[in-house]
Amino acid sequence: MFCSNCGEELPETAYFCLQCGVKSSKGVEAGVSYPWNWEKEVKKALSTAAKEVEKAFGTVKESINKTIKKEPITCPNCGEKNQSDSSFCYKCGKAVS
Ligand SMILES: [Zn+2]
Numbered sequence: 001m002f003c004s005n006c007g008e009e010l011p012e013t014a015y016f017c018l019q020c021g022v023k024s025s026k027g028v029e030a031g032v033s034y035p036w037n038w039e040k041e042v043k044k045a046l047s048t049a050a051k052e053v054e055k056a057f058g059t060v061k062e063s064i065n066k067t068i069k070k071e072p073i074t075c076p077n078c079g080e081k082n083q084s085d086s087s088f089c090y091k092c093g094k095a096v097s
């Protein structure tokens with residue numbers, strides 16, 4: 001008997017694959033249920049991974065936007081226009097970032 005998912009050779013008495021945990025044909029025949037919700041767990045893991053990728057993309061997009069943005073920063077204190085990469089007003093020293 002071989003696993004239908006990963007091809008691992010299984011003992012005749014195995015209801016589940018020793019390698020990947022998928023139910024064997026013997027397990028299907030016997031009508032055993034999974035000890036845990038395999039499908040649900042896998043889906044959860046996949047959606048978590050998708051969220052991580054999304055987050056990473058968001059961070060990249062954000063830094064690109066910051067690089068592209070070349071608008072001068074107007075000082076909230078004195079109204080002087082500062083370079084877009086300024087952290088402090090060059091005139092009065094007020095933090096502008
Ligand atoms: Zn397997």
Ligand SMILES: [Zn+2]
Nearest residue numbers: 075078089092
């Ligand atoms: Zn200023």
